[in-house]
Amino acid sequence: QQQVKQSPQSLIVQKGGISIINCAYENTAFDYFPWYQQFPGKGPALLIAIRPDVSEKKEGRFTISFNKSAKQFSLHIMDSQPGDSATYFCAASNRGGATNKLIFGTGTLLAVQP
Amino acid sequence: GAVVSQHPSRVICKSGTSVKIECRSLDFQATTMFWYRQFPKQSLMLMATSNEGSKATYEQGVEKDKFLINHASLTLSTLTVTSAHPEDSSFYICSAREGTGFSNQPQHFGDGTRLSIL
Numbered sequence: 425q426q427q428v429k430q431s432p433q434s435l436i437v438q439k440g441g442i443s444i445i446n447c448a449y450e451n452t453a454f455d456y457f458p459w460y461q462q463f464p465g466k467g468p469a470l471l472i473a474i475r476p477d478v479s480e481k482k483e484g485r486f487t488i489s490f491n492k493s494a495k496q497f498s499l500h501i502m503d504s505q506p507g508d509s510a511t512y513f514c515a516a517s518n519r520g521g522a523t524n525k526l527i528f529g530t531g532t533l534l535a536v537q538p
Numbered sequence: 539g540a541v542v543s544q545h546p547s548r549v550i551c552k553s554g555t556s557v558k559i560e561c562r563s564l565d566f567q568a569t570t571m572f573w574y575r576q577f578p579k580q581s582l583m584l585m586a587t588s589n590e591g592s593k594a595t596y597e598q599g600v601e602k603d604k605f606l607i608n609h610a611s612l613t614l615s616t617l618t619v620t621s622a623h624p625e626d627s628s629f630y631i632c633s634a635r636e637g638t639g640f641s642n643q644p645q646h647f648g649d650g651t652r653l654s655i656l
Contacts, residue, residue, distance in 0.1 A: 456642075458644060460647075465649075465650070465652070466649050466650065467542075467544070467631045467633075467647035467648050467649045467650045468582070468631070468647045469647065470644055470645075470646065470647075473644065513581060513582070519642045524570075524635075524642070525572065525584055525587060526572075526584070526645060528581045528582050529581065530580075530581050531579075531580070531581050533579075
């Protein structure tokens with residue numbers, strides 16, 4: 425119940441295209457859903473996050489769509505660029521919980537071809 | 539803002555030695571820091587939650603005597619891998635959550651330490 429399932433495992437997109445990564449969770453106590461971007465040899469960097477009281481959040485080319493009833497959320501990268509090539513992790517946490525720790529998805533390796 | 543510095547970035551040492559990794563929050567205070575381990579092409583695995591001034595909470599399966607965590611101040615946590623062996627080789631990443639006491643702020647990650655045990 426603590427798992428966060430992420431798909432696809434890898435994704436190849438042409439420059440200018442839309443990259444879509446999906447995540448699903450089981451624990452209804454989760455109330456914070458961030459996305460992290462990680463480049464090789466670096467730590468993850470917070471990209472964008474959403475709480476379950478909204479269905480969509482947009483920051484620049486990055487949008488999170490959230491479906492509370494389906495317990496799913498997704499990251500959309502519009503106008504994908506080669507510089508977006510990285511590994512993306514979704515995560516979830518229960519911010520009111522005792523430890524408030526992040527549960528990470530398995531990651532998606534995105535390659536944007538020029 | 540919200541910068542987390544991790545040192546060293548890379549360490550290579552012989553089997554049997556102990557290695558200390560530092561995690562510092564440079565521009566904010568953090569009651570809570572986290573230590574993760576990441577194998578190649580895999581996700582982050584939480585090892586332990588570090589709270590300033592108290593004992594760390596270890597995840598199931600993580601040996602507390604093997605991975606010693608100290609969080610002596612609101613800006614510094616250390617992870618010591620004791621008597622390291624080749625199977626301890628990995629990418630270790632720390633994160634820090636902004637705020638003192640109970641906080642809902644996001645976690646900010648360091649750039650990781652690549653540990654290689656020969």
